[in-house]
Amino acid sequence: MTHLMQLPFSLRARLSTGLLMSLLILCAGVLVTGCGEEKKPEPVKKETRAYTPPPVQARTIADLMTEYGIDDRVYMSEDKAPSSEKEKIALLKFFDAWVRGNHEYVIEVLGTADQPQLMAMVQEGQWAASTGDVIDNVELQTGPAKDGGTCVLAIFEHIDVMRDPEAQLWSYRAKNIGNISDDETIGFWAIATPPGMVDRLSGDDRIAEWWKILDEENAMWAMDDSDQLADLSEDEEDEKAGGKKPGKSSSGSSGRRQPGGGRRVPGGR
Numbered sequence: 001m002t003h004l005m006q007l008p009f010s011l012r013a014r015l016s017t018g019l020l021m022s023l024l025i026l027c028a029g030v031l032v033t034g035c036g037e038e039k040k041p042e043p044v045k046k047e048t049r050a051y052t053p054p055p056v057q058a059r060t061i062a063d064l065m066t067e068y069g070i071d072d073r074v075y076m077s078e079d080k081a082p083s084s085e086k087e088k089i090a091l092l093k094f095f096d097a098w099v100r101g102n103h104e105y106v107i108e109v110l111g112t113a114d115q116p117q118l119m120a121m122v123q124e125g126q127w128a129a130s131t132g133d134v135i136d137n138v139e140l141q142t143g144p145a146k147d148g149g150t151c152v153l154a155i156f157e158h159i160d161v162m163r164d165p166e167a168q169l170w171s172y173r174a175k176n177i178g179n180i181s182d183d184e185t186i187g188f189w190a191i192a193t194p195p196g197m198v199d200r201l202s203g204d205d206r207i208a209e210w211w212k213i214l215d216e217e218n219a220m221w222a223m224d225d226s227d228q229l230a231d232l233s234e235d236e237e238d239e240k241a242g243g244k245k246p247g248k249s250s251s252g253s254s255g256r257r258q259p260g261g262g263r264r265v266p267g268g269r
Contacts, residue, residue, distance in 0.1 A: 073137045080141035090186035101132030111189040143207035145171045167197045
């Protein structure tokens, strides 16, 4: 018999009731604790970064020459080249046609005013005598045109070392439009080339020097025009008086050349 059974009945009853209540309270506590929802930790937010694609590496002039099969006699340094890849390609292809003697391509991209002149050079044999294998190299540099566009200066060296270098200056832009875009062909327009131009160019900015020389020649030509007008007036007065001044024609012409009167294509020296 247990000690609990040896106690008086009334005491046993009180103890049993108290023990039962304790067990109920304990069980209730366990149930309450077990039924409660545990708080889940908030997920850690991952930092998302926007994807930035690597910059497209611009192709060098050497890359373009390889891709388009440009003759290595054509030379253009990166610092004297246009920023637009489309313009670089157009310049390389244009002068590649010169050193290869490909007049068909040159005529295709020439301005309409220069096409007949080049055709005449081809027919007279001047093109063959000035292009192709006779060219040792051509050096290019770009700069601003006087009208606000862009132009390219080309200096041609010849295989025959006894032959002087020749210079050309071309303005270029999208044909028929005026603004260069991806879907238009770039055309070339020849700038007047006074005689002896290679020897007259000096300094680092030879394109600016070219425009300066043309301005000087235009100013001189304007003065010549004024003189000729005065001569014409004098001649008319002499004719009315029944005589002429010696050394003058009736037209007053003195054989002066126009400014930039050198060869325009492939360039006067």
